Amino acid sequence: MDTDQLIRTLAADNAHRSPPVGVVLALGLVVAAPLSIAIFFLTLGVRSDVMTAMRNPFFDLKFAVTLALAISALAISLHLSRPEASPRGWVWLLALPVVLLAAGIHGEMLLPQRLPMMTRLVGNNWRVCLTAIPVLSLPLLAGALAGLRHGAPSRPTVAGAIAGLLSAGLAATLYASHCTDDSPLFVATWYTIATAVVTIIGALAGRKVLKY
Amino acid sequence: MREGEDEWTGLMRSAISGDNAAYHRLLKAITPVLRAAARRGLARAGQPADQSEDIVQEILLAVHLKRHTWNAGAPFAPWLFAIARNKLIDALRRRGRRVFVNIDDFSETLPGEEPAETASPGEVAAHLEKLPQRQREVLGSIAVDAASIRETAAKFSMSEGAVRVALHRGLAALTAKLREK
Incomplete structure (x- = not known):
């Protein structure tokens, strides 16, 4: 097929309309979410004292941090799905969850505490946290990557890493409702390590599947 | 600019x-x-x-x-x-x-990999041969015979919608094959 023939063929296909990447990404996440939610309720479930916990601002802060991470990563993912996009100027969005968490740690320092700092940091659930967040992330990561394949990221590894942050943020939101460790020190340590693991998986997978 | x-x-x-x-x-x-x-x-x-x-x-x-x-x-x-x-x-x-x-x-x-050679010109044409028959026919009709979608539909007794679908799927499949190689 010579190039003129190819051009004629492409022009004939001009009527075909693809949905925007955002729509396909949302679809991927909506399809994957029930799987993560099912795994969560079958293995962990919401903590039994959730009604009391909700009155604890440090319990609520966990959701602010994880959702801030998910939403920033979602915005960056959509931006990076365009071929001419650069992460520059956008990665700063990721400072949002970090600032929230730092404010939480600062706030906790100002309040009198029953437990010493290291005890709060290590907590009771770090093993569960390090397992649950990556496991709950995996279906969401697969959904996010499937959606982002519809885009054209110029840096597939970076785009995959951001998809990892997005899915880890959503998975951590689920996990946060189970975990009884509410100290921002615990979140800053173990949630961060778990998120880093998912980010690396996302980067490695993105490198493979997000090339267009 | x-x-x-x-x-x-x-x-x-x-x-x-x-x-x-x-x-x-x-x-x-x-x-x-x-x-x-x-x-x-x-x-x-x-x-x-x-x-x-x-x-x-x-x-x-x-x-x-x-x-x-x-x-x-x-x-x-x-x-x-x-x-x-x-x-x-x-x-x-x-x-x-x-x-x-x-x-x-x-x-x-890897086993099954074709012997390494520099790509020959006409990669798209080569991959076109490997498409499912319907897609190949539709792409050939529009690309080589310069037929319109309507003419192609008449030629193969397909609906225009089916021609459009085969056309788009064919182009997407060609691209996927180019990426794999």
Whole structure:
């Protein structure tokens, strides 16, 4: 097929309309979410004292941090799905969850505490946290990557890493409702390590599947 | 900014609002620019320039299948050149690695992999042969015989909708095959 023939063929296909990447990404996440939610309720479930916990601002802060991470990563993912996009100027969005968490740690320092700092940091659930967040992330990561394949990221590894942050943020939101460790020190340590693991998986997978 | 780039943006906007002729003109207009870039890239990488047409075709397919990622409020040229650069780098790297594998490390050659060779011109045409019959017929009719969608539908006793679906799937499958190789 010579190039003129190819051009004629492409022009004939001009009527075909693809949905925007955002729509396909949302679809991927909506399809994957029930799987993560099912795994969560079958293995962990919401903590039994959730009604009391909700009155604890440090319990609520966990959701602010994880959702801030998910939403920033979602915005960056959509931006990076365009071929001419650069992460520059956008990665700063990721400072949002970090600032929230730092404010939480600062706030906790100002309040009198029953437990010493290291005890709060290590907590009771770090093993569960390090397992649950990556496991709950995996279906969401697969959904996010499937959606982002519809885009054209110029840096597939970076785009995959951001998809990892997005899915880890959503998975951590689920996990946060189970975990009884509410100290921002615990979140800053173990949630961060778990998120880093998912980010690396996302980067490695993105490198493979997000090339267009 | 190069002269004509504003015109490209206008043509692409018309194309998206359904003007097939504008889309045809746009693709025609960008092709020489892409070809020159592909030749330069090949020359810089010490590769023969006769492969430039394969790269041009690959870029055109990517432009077509990813055009929904273009923001109609932004100029077209930066988007186009980002895709072209991505595809060119990809193509050069692929050709480079084949040579590398060829000389140095046969152990990395997976079973079932075709013997490493520099890509022959007409990659799109070669992959076209491997498409399912229906898609191949529809693409052939429109590309080679210059038939319209309606004429193609009549020729194969298909609905126009079915022709459109086969056409789009065929182009997507061609692109996927080019990516795999």
